[in-house]
Amino acid sequence: MSFANLGLAPALLSAIQRANYEAPYPIQIEAIPALLQGKDLLGLAPTGSGKTAAYILPILQQLLSKEALRDRAVPVLVIVPTRELAVQVAEVAENFSRFLPRRIKSLAIFGGVSINPQMMKLGGTEILIATPGRLIDLMGRNSVNISRIQTLVIDEADKVLQMGFREEMEHILEYVPKKKQTLMFSATMDGEVEELIQKLLNDPVRVQVAADDFTPDLIKQSAYRVSPETKGPFLRQLIQSGDWKQILIFASSIRTADNVVGKLVKNGIDAVAFHGDKSQGARTEALAKFKSGKTRVLVATDLAARGIDIQALPLVINYELPRSPKDYIHRIGRTGRAGMEGEAISLITPEEMHHFKVIQKKMGKWVKLIHEEDFGKAEE
Template sequence: MSFESLALAPSLVNTAAHQQFNEPTAIQNAAIPAILANKDVLGIAKTGTGKTAAYVLPILSGLQNDNSVKNRHVTTLVLVPTRELAVQVKDVFEVFSKDLPQRIKTLAVYGGVSINPQMIGLQGVQVLVATPGRLLELLESNAVYLSSVKTLVMDEADKLLNQEFKAEIDKILALLPKKRQNILFSATLSPNLDQLQSMVLNEPTIIKIEQAEEFIDSIEQIAYLLSPEKKGPYLRHLIEKHAMKQVLVFASSTHQVDSIVHKLRKNKIDARAMHGQKSQGSRTESLLLFKTGKLKVLVSTDLMARGIDIIELPFVINYELPRSPKDYVHRIGRTGRAEANGLAISLVTLNELHHFGVIQKKMGKTVELIDIER
């Protein structure tokens, strides 16, 4: 199937070709016709499968015939859990809309930066990409109104249903028109998502793109059994042994992320931290340096890594295992993309052995475990 066959606006098809989108991915093939038909959609697909374009393209196509724009009354609202993902989604909207006959103004709003430029920037916005907290601040200031929203997108919906967002999401949903199109995308299917589905969706088209076996097979996985106090020195050993020039390291907490970065820098290894307590300027700069290959090591929590999308990331290291086996697959899936090989390394302690066994069972693959204590 081609983009031409999906009934998108011709200018969007041309832009897709210029962006080297040669043919739709599985999630795009399934989601685009359903969204164009104004159906509610629940899409379950891993990061890196093209899910952002799967909703951006049909939304932009539909907006070409929408002349009911009122100032500060957005018609499309995209909710995301992190600032980085907000910027990333906004960029995708802008890339695909630049050659459209009818101008579509998109804005990303998020906390950690001054609210005043965002309030001014909301003039004439049709597509608003927002983190929940900043959106509520703008609503309280009467800088934007949701009464004209025709399409609601919740990207990374599983994360938006975490406890830290739930109260904010409930407030936002209460302000939206009852009659609207709802599009939910998530990397995982969780009980929280089942709850959201019953709250938000109306007879949805459900699309579940299974993780391709060859995608996992393109990622070499290895684990090392070691004591907690040896994790730091062994991380540095691995970076040097593999001559890593670009590696994403996952840790479970903000405190642990900062501790790892401090020790790496102390040993003259270029590293930066990525977590929610960093300023927006710091996070944007770190991400840009990492994406362009000017930063060797980026250490991140799971939530902050949602905005990190690099086509050929060679290395991922789990300094600590995630709680969920699905999050493990999501982490290692940051490497081995676009038919490139990748190496995913996990540092495992005795206390984590049972959990690592559960992860392997759920993943359906056995990972070689090397005991470095012997």
């Protein structure tokens, strides 16, 4: 299957080719034709499944067939839970738009930074990607009008609700028109998500990409059994043993992330922390340096790391295991993308062994466990 079979216009196909996208992901194969027909859609898919392009491409095609609005009434609104995901979605939209017959302006707005520059950039925006709080701030200043949107996207709906944005969502939904195309994506389903689906979606096409099915075959997974006392020194030995240009390390708490970075830097390894206690400016700078290769190691918490999308990331390390098997899939799915090989390594203490077995069982794949004393002998 190729993008040419999905009903996309020649201009979009050319943009896809020039943006170096190859074969479509499963969610794109199912979602794009339905969205081009104007149907509502429910996408149940994990992070990294290709869902952003699955909705951005048909949205761009729909906008190409219409004249741009000349006031602050935006035609497309994408609601996301985090600043990083907002930036990522805007980057995808901009990446495709660069090659289209006319430029379609997209803009990411989020809190934690000055509101005035965002207000000044709103004019002519056709795809507005927003976190709920900042969107309400701008609506309160009459800087943006969402009463005439034609397409509403709620990306990572489960995280939007888990992060406490329920009241903000209810407020926003009072201002959007009843007649519109609505798209909702979520990695998980619970009562609140189900309630939102019933409220917003009209006979939606349902597309599901199971986390188990999504586990990339190109990811080489391994695990090392370590003691709590040797975990830090072993991590440093592991990093220094290879020539990985970029390494994303996951920690389960802000405190641990900061401690790991402190020890790495003290031992001459260039590293930076990435979590919710950092200012937006610090997070943006850290991510930019990591993406460009100026910083070799990024140590992140799960929540902050949502939205990090690096095409050729070679290595993910689980310094600590996540709470759920689904989060484990999300983590390792940061590598092994775009047809490239990747590697995921987990450091397992005796206390984490049972939880790691549960993760492997849910994943349906067993990971080779190596004792730390045998490090370097695994390939012999």
